[in-house]
Structures are given as C-alpha cells and as structure tokens.
Amino acid sequence: MTKNIHIKNGLLVDPLAGTENKADLFLADGKIVAVANAPAGFVADEVIDATGLVVAPGLVDFAARLREPGQEYKATLASEMAAAVAGGISSVVCTPDTDPVLDEVGLVTMLRQRSKTLDLARVYPVGALTRGLKGVEITEMAQLHEAGCVAFSQGDVPIADLQVLYRAMLYAANYGFELRLRPEEASLVNDGVAHDGPYASRLGLTGIPVVAETIAIAQITQLMRATGCKVHLARVSSAAGLELIRAAKREGLKLTCDVSINHIHLVDLDIGFFDSQYRFDPPLRSVADRDAIVAALNDGTVDMICSDHAPVDDDGKLLPFAQAERGATGLELLLPLTLAWARANQVALPQALAKISSTPAKALGFEAGLAVGNRADLVLFNPQANWYVIPEKLKSQGKNTPFIGHEMIGKVAKTIVKGKVVYSA
Amino acid sequence: MYNPQLNAQGELIHLLTTEGLPRRILHQILDKAAEFVSGGELVNQKFADLAGTSVFNLFFENSTRTRTTFEIAAKRLSADVSSLNIQASSTAKGETLLDTVHNLEAMGANLFVVRHSESGAAHLIAKHVKPGIAVVNAGDGRHAHPTQAMLDMFTIRHYKGDFTNLRIAIVGDVLHSRVARSQIHALSTLGCPDIRVIAPKTLLPTGVEQLGVHVYHDMAEGLKDVDVVAMLRLQNERMAGAYLPSTQEFFKYYGLTPEKLALAKPDAIVMHPGPMNRGVEIDSAVADGDQAVILPQVTFGIAVRMAVLSIVTANQKGLL
Numbered sequence: 001m002t003k004n005i006h007i008k009n010g011l012l013v014d015p016l017a018g019t020e021n022k023a024d025l026f027l028a029d030g031k032i033v034a035v036a037n038a039p040a041g042f043v044a045d046e047v048i049d050a051t052g053l054v055v056a057p058g059l060v061d062f063a064a065r066l067r068e069p070g071q072e073y074k075a076t077l078a079s080e081m082a083a084a085v086a087g088g089i090s091s092v093v094c095t096p097d098t099d100p101v102l103d104e105v106g107l108v109t110m111l112r113q114r115s116k117t118l119d120l121a122r123v124y125p126v127g128a129l130t131r132g133l134k135g136v137e138i139t140e141m142a143q144l145h146e147a148g149c150v151a152f153s154q155g156d157v158p159i160a161d162l163q164v165l166y167r168a169m170l171y172a173a174n175y176g177f178e179l180r181l182r183p184e185e186a187s188l189v190n191d192g193v194a195h196d197g198p199y200a201s202r203l204g205l206t207g208i209p210v211v212a213e214t215i216a217i218a219q220i221t222q223l224m225r226a227t228g229c230k231v232h233l234a235r236v237s238s239a240a241g242l243e244l245i246r247a248a249k250r251e252g253l254k255l256t257c258d259v260s261i262n263h264i265h266l267v268d269l270d271i272g273f274f275d276s277q278y279r280f281d282p283p284l285r286s287v288a289d290r291d292a293i294v295a296a297l298n299d300g301t302v303d304m305i306c307s308d309h310a311p312v313d314d315d316g317k318l319l320p321f322a323q324a325e326r327g328a329t330g331l332e333l334l335l336p337l338t339l340a341w342a343r344a345n346q347v348a349l350p351q352a353l354a355k356i357s358s359t360p361a362k363a364l365g366f367e368a369g370l371a372v373g374n375r376a377d378l379v380l381f382n383p384q385a386n387w388y389v390i391p392e393k394l395k396s397q398g399k400n401t402p403f404i405g406h407e408m409i410g411k412v413a414k415t416i417v418k419g420k421v422v423y424s425a
Numbered sequence: 426m427y428n429p430q431l432n433a434q435g436e437l438i439h440l441l442t443t444e445g446l447p448r449r450i451l452h453q454i455l456d457k458a459a460e461f462v463s464g465g466e467l468v469n470q471k472f473a474d475l476a477g478t479s480v481f482n483l484f485f486e487n488s489t490r491t492r493t494t495f496e497i498a499a500k501r502l503s504a505d506v507s508s509l510n511i512q513a514s515s516t517a518k519g520e521t522l523l524d525t526v527h528n529l530e531a532m533g534a535n536l537f538v539v540r541h542s543e544s545g546a547a548h549l550i551a552k553h554v555k556p557g558i559a560v561v562n563a564g565d566g567r568h569a570h571p572t573q574a575m576l577d578m579f580t581i582r583h584y585k586g587d588f589t590n591l592r593i594a595i596v597g598d599v600l601h602s603r604v605a606r607s608q609i610h611a612l613s614t615l616g617c618p619d620i621r622v623i624a625p626k627t628l629l630p631t632g633v634e635q636l637g638v639h640v641y642h643d644m645a646e647g648l649k650d651v652d653v654v655a656m657l658r659l660q661n662e663r664m665a666g667a668y669l670p671s672t673q674e675f676f677k678y679y680g681l682t683p684e685k686l687a688l689a690k691p692d693a694i695v696m697h698p699g700p701m702n703r704g705v706e707i708d709s710a711v712a713d714g715d716q717a718v719i720l721p722q723v724t725f726g727i728a729v730r731m732a733v734l735s736i737v738t739a740n741q742k743g744l745l
Contacts, residue, residue, distance in 0.1 A: 196631045198635035198636070200631070205567075322566070
C-alpha cells in the first residue's frame with residue numbers, strides 16, 4: 001500500500017524542467033501531489049528528512065541484461081532488481097537475450113508478472129526482433145507490444161541478412177515501433193575481441209575495426225530513409241560512428257543513441273596485461289573515441305547513458321581475454337559514473353540526470369520530472385558522499401567490473417518506486 | 426604499468442613477454458645462455474641448476490620443436506620434466522585452464538612452460554599460480570614468444586656482436602606472428618636503431634609503426650643494406666582468410682630469394698624461426714646458403730631456454 005510521504009529539506013533536481021531548488025515534495029497514491037507546500041488535508045504517513053540530499057526522478061536504465069530466465073547462475077530477477085533500486089534506478093529496460101529469448105508473448109507476460117511480484121523497480125521488456133534472435137524470421141511484434149514490449153531488438157546479435165532487417169524495419173514502421181539496434185557489421189567483427197588499434201596489435205589480440213560500426217550505422221540510416229522506421233542505436237563506441245549519427249540527426253532522421261558508462265570512462269589501453277574485466281561489446285576504443293563520446297554527450301548527439309549491465313560470474317572472467325565473457329555489472333554504477341562525467345565536464349546536475357532519467361523515460365512514454373502529477377518514482381542521493389566498489393557489497397549477483405576498488409562519488413540514500421520506499425541505505 | 430614478470434627487487438620470476446623487460450635482464454639472459462655455449466655448440470655437460478625442480482610443459486597448442494627444446498633444456502639442467510598434450514586430455518573434457526594448472530600445482534609443479542592459442546594465456550596463469558611457481562611463455566596466440574625472440578637476439582649477438590648499429594628487417598606475416606612482436610620489443614630495448622617490417626598491408630597489424638618499426642611493403646626497399654633478415658613463417662590458412670591471393674604471388678613479392686638477399690649487406694645473416702615453407706617464404710638456395718643461420722638458431726635456442734629456466738627458478742627460490 002502506498003503511503004503519504006513528505007520529503008523535506010531536499011534539493012529538488014528536475015531534469016525535465018532543467019531546474020534545481022530547495023523545496024519539500026509530497027507524494028500520495030503513487031504520484032507527486034505537491035511541491036513546496038502540502039496540499040490541503042495532507043497527512044504524512046512518513047516524513048523523510050532529505051537534508052543534504054538531491055531529490056530527483058528515479059533513474060531509467062536503457063539497457064540491462066537480467067539473465068532470467070535461463071542464466072540464473074549469473075543473476076536472477078530478484079538479485080538484479082535489488083541492485084537496480086540500490087543504484088537509484090526505478091525503471092529498467094531489459095534486453096531480450098535471455099534463454100529462451102523474449103520472442104513469445106508468454107515469456108514477456110511471465111517476466112512482467114515476476115517483476116510485479118518483486119515490486120522493486122519497474123521492468124520494461126524489449127522484445128526480440130527475430131525469433132530466437134537468429135536473424136531469419138521476424139517476431140509477432142504487434143502481439144509482443146500488446147504484452148508489454150516497449151521496443152524490439154536483437155540484443156547483441158546483429159542481423160546478417162539485410163533483407164530481413166529491411167523487412168523488420170518496414171513491419172515495425174507499420175506500427176510505429178522503435179527498433180534498438182547495436183550497430184555492428186558481424187563480418188567485420190569476425191573473431192575480433194578488442195579495438196583494432198596499436199594496443200590490440202601490441203597484445204596480439206584480434207581487432208574489431210571502427211568500420212564495423214560505421215558500416216552498420218550507414219546501412220541502418222539508409223534503411224531508415226527507405227522504411228521510415230524509428231531507430232535507437234545502442235552503445236555507440238566510436239568518433240566516426242558519432243559523426244554519422246550527428247549528420248543523420250541534422251538531416252531529421254528519427255534516430256537516437258546511447259553510450260555505456262564504461263565507454264565514457266575507459267579506453268583500450270586500460271586492458272593492461274589482458275585484464276578480462278575490460279572485455280566489452282563493443283570493445284573499449286581509443287582515447288580519441290572516448291573523447292568524442294564525451295563531446296557528443298555534451299553537445300546532445302548522444303541522448304542517453306546506460307549501464308550496459310551484464311552480470312558475469314567468475315568462471316566467465318577467469319579465462320584468457322579472448323575467451324572471457326563480455327560485459328560487467330553496472331546498475332549500481334550508473335549514477336556515480338554519470339556524475340563523474342558531469343563533474344569532469346562542468347555539466348549541471350539537471351542536464352546530467354536527464355541522460356539517465358527524463359530522456360530515456362520519454363522514449364518509454366512517460367515523464368520523469370518533479371512536477372505535480374508525475375510518477376512518485378524518485379531517487380534521493382548524496383552527491384558528495386563517496387564509496388568504494390567492493391564486489392561483496394554489490395547487490396547484483398554479478399560482481400565483475402573494471403571499477404572494482406575505485407572510488408565513486410554520489411551515494412544513493414533512498415529509492416522510491418510507485419510512492420513506496422523500496423531501498424534505504 | 427606493473428610488470429608481473431618481475432619481483433619486488435626487479436628480478437625475473439616469470440618470462441611472459443620481452444615487452445617492458447629492462448635491458449639488464451635481456452643481457453642477463455644472453456650472458457647466462459653464453460655459459461652453455463662453446464664454439465657455437467652446446468657445452469656437452471649436465472648442470473644442476475634445476476635439480477629437484479618439477480617442470481611441466483603445458484602445450485595447449487601443438488608444437489614439436491619448441492616443446493622438445495624446452496624438454497632438452499630442462500633435462501640438461503637436471504629437472505624432472507613432464508610434458509602434457511592438453512588438447513587431448515583435460516580441457517577437452519571441459520576443465521578450465523586454471524583448473525588444469527591448479528591440479529598440476531597440487532602434483533608439485535615448480536615451473537610451467539606454457540603454449541596456448543590465446544594471447545594472454547601465460548599472463549593469466551602467472552597471475553593465478555601460487556607464489557614460488559614460475560611460468561615461462563612458450564608462445565601465446567599472436568602475442569609473444571619471448572624465448573624464440575631471445576634466441577634470435579643471441580644469434581644476432583653471436584654473429585654481429587652489438588645491436589646499436591644494426592639494421593634489421595622482419596619479413597612476412599607480422600599480423601599473426603608472436604615471434605615478430607617479441608623480436609621488436611627485444612630489439613628496441615637492446616638499442617637497435619633501425620627495425621623494419623616488410624609485408625603486404627593485409628599481414629601487418631593496425632598501428633604497427635607505434636611499436637617503433639619502419640614499415641615497408643616492398644622487399645627491394647626494405648632489405649636495402651640490412652644486417653639481419655628475420656623471416657617469418659607463413660601459414661597456409663592465411664590463403665583462406667583473404668589475406669593473400671596465393672602462395673606463389675606471396676613468394677614472388679615477399680619470398681626471400683638470392684636476388685632479393687643481394688640487396689642486403691653482403692655479410693647479412695638470414696634467420697627463420699622454423700619450420701620453414703621452402704618456396705613460400707624462403708628459397709632453398711637461401712635457406713641452405715652461407716648466410717643462413719637457421720640451424721645455429723636451433724642450437725642457441727636450447728641454451729637460451731636453459732638460461733631462462735635457470736634464472737626464473739633461481740629468482741623464485743630467492744637464490745640470486
């Protein structure tokens with residue numbers, strides 16, 4: 001049951017309105033019912049003293065792998081939802097690459113039901129674009145949409161056959177569905193495991209050239225022009241790729257994109273002596289590419305930042321670099337790593353939080369703001385408090401991340417979803 | 426960057442790559458190897474450096490030559506040697522690389538000689554073995570083959586004396602070559618002022634010039650006045666991957682023939698890590714000619730491997 005909550009003395013940061021000011025906030029029936037002054041007759045069941053804390057809309061993570069069903073040895077819905085709310089995330093967009101993949105209405109319904117039972121963060125499933133993610137037959141997109149899928153994607157598996165992608169985009173455009181595509185030309189990735197540059201050459205690791213990304217972006221944007229399909233490009237990694245996106249946006253294509261927290265902060269050189277914690281898909285690219293990502297975040301070419309959460313167990317990482325599993329845990333690092341980008345680039349808090357709340361929320365069809373009538377999905381965090389990434393202390397079942405031992409600044413105090421406190425530090 | 430090959434005193438405890446090793450240590454290996462060579466031949470004597478030491482040759486990738494030379498080297502130093510062809514055993518049954526290593530540790534291993542098809546495998550093992558156990562990389566993926574590079578350095582020093590005035594060309598499939606990478610790092614550290622790589626663009630790694638080499642795509646230009654020609658092996662599977670149109674075309678433009686060798690200095694030596702593809706990367710007239718030092722390389726290889734095994738074992742025991 002939702003309570004009437006009075007949050008007092010917090011710094012309200014509203015990424016939707018672009019404002020920050022000290023005021024009280026009043027929640028009832030799962031919504032924000034008043035700002036500054038209590039509405040008539042409001043009786044608080046709970047008063048939260050937010051002195052020294054930022055009060056902002058709950059974060060929206062645009063790309064997380066929840067591993068359930070099928071890979072519960074890596075993570076479960078329960079463990080990852082606990083991690084999400086510990087990270088201040090109230091809405092999680094999950095990718096379809098579970099086992100079995102989310103290509104049937106029954107699976108989507110089950111996932112949504114299970115997440116509702118957990119009653120922590122909201123889960124927004126992205127349906128598989130093709131059956132089994134095999135890239136051959138398109139899924140029953142309209143029915144999957146009715147079952148709750150917010151968009152369609154191939155996960156990290158590119159479609160090899162352009163004819164299939166062309167038809168999938170035509171079909172999706174018919175209903176106005178958005179496709180979330182990882183821009184990657186598989187034949188150019190081949191057996192590559194790291195950014196194709198001098199450092200991979202030095203380590204003798206097979207490279208993935210930037211052209212694997214740019215060719216795919218060029219193909220996707222051409223198909224967008226031909227089909228009118230809306231596309232979100234997931235985890236763009238290169239300067240050249242971002243330049244193509246910038247041009248496509250100028251042209252007016254309905255194109256958005258995200259980058260991962262890892263690619264904002266890390267580069268190929270960080271791999272060191274084959275540290276598999278730094279194995280990502282797409283690979284960590286050069287310093288120049290990382291700088292271009294930061295510049296594109298600053299100028300708005302990149303719409304949002306995602307955690308790219310991918311829980312991997314130790315067995316998946318204790319292998320030679322090329323055989324190690326890709327990815328890292330990220331739900332609990334989304335906020336502090338976004339804040340680190342903002343601090344380093346003098347980006348104001350409302351604009352920074354927009355990349356991880358109001359902008360992805362808009363893509364999901366709701367407003368993540370602090371105005372009366374908005375959802376009572378909130379995060380309360382101390383922007384100055386520091387903590388260290390200690391694997392055992394992470395709520396996620398995935399303990400692997402290149403940020404182990406790093407200092408994070410920005411600590412979540414409470415997360416509220418649907419007007420209910422679901423996490424308290 | 427932290428160098429996992431060195432202990433807190435800066436001494437060599439594993440040999441994983443020639444990259445980042447101080448010149449002092451490269452010379453230490455060469456000097457120690459020289460103790461096992463006399464008049465260009467191995468000293469015909471058994472040494473006690475590894476007495477009581479269990480050496481395990483872990484070959485996750487096929488190799489006869491390298492494995493045999495490591496076996497001979499370890500036995501000449503009085504070690505107990507076990508060679509495992511892992512492809513046919515545990516990992517084929519699903520055991521992980523580190524499980525295999527930990528099992529052999531439990532059997533009393535003191536030193537692992539590791540060959541693996543993946544770059545970085547030797548680093549991974551070195552990171553996870555118990556203190557006191559040494560790891561010697563016998564070739565990992567495309568990354569490093571440090572003992573091969575050091576035997577090449579030994580050969581160069583044997584014939585040319587010094588590195589600081591030499592012009593050296595490395596020819597062929599640099600992209601896939603762990604030997605070339607290790608040679609380049611060792612030559613750079615030893616002060617070689619002109620290291621050249623000669624290959625078609627399809628067989629060169631991206632940004633190879635950042636390793637400190639001059640890049641040539643033409644043998645006539647690249648071989649001009651060099652003191653050493655280090656040929657690389659070309660594997661036939663390169664043809665299937667669209668790296669090259671044919672072995673014949675490769676031989677025509679990049680194979681080492683007497684005519685092309687004549688562009689180098691008259692006293693230039695020709696090296697090859699073996700096994701050779703005659704008529705693909707090297708002409709028989711060159712391979713069997715006066716300037717080839719390919720067989721002495723094999724002899725020196727045992728001495729260098731003895732030196733490396735001796736040094737890392739002593740340092741792990743804290744005797745030096």
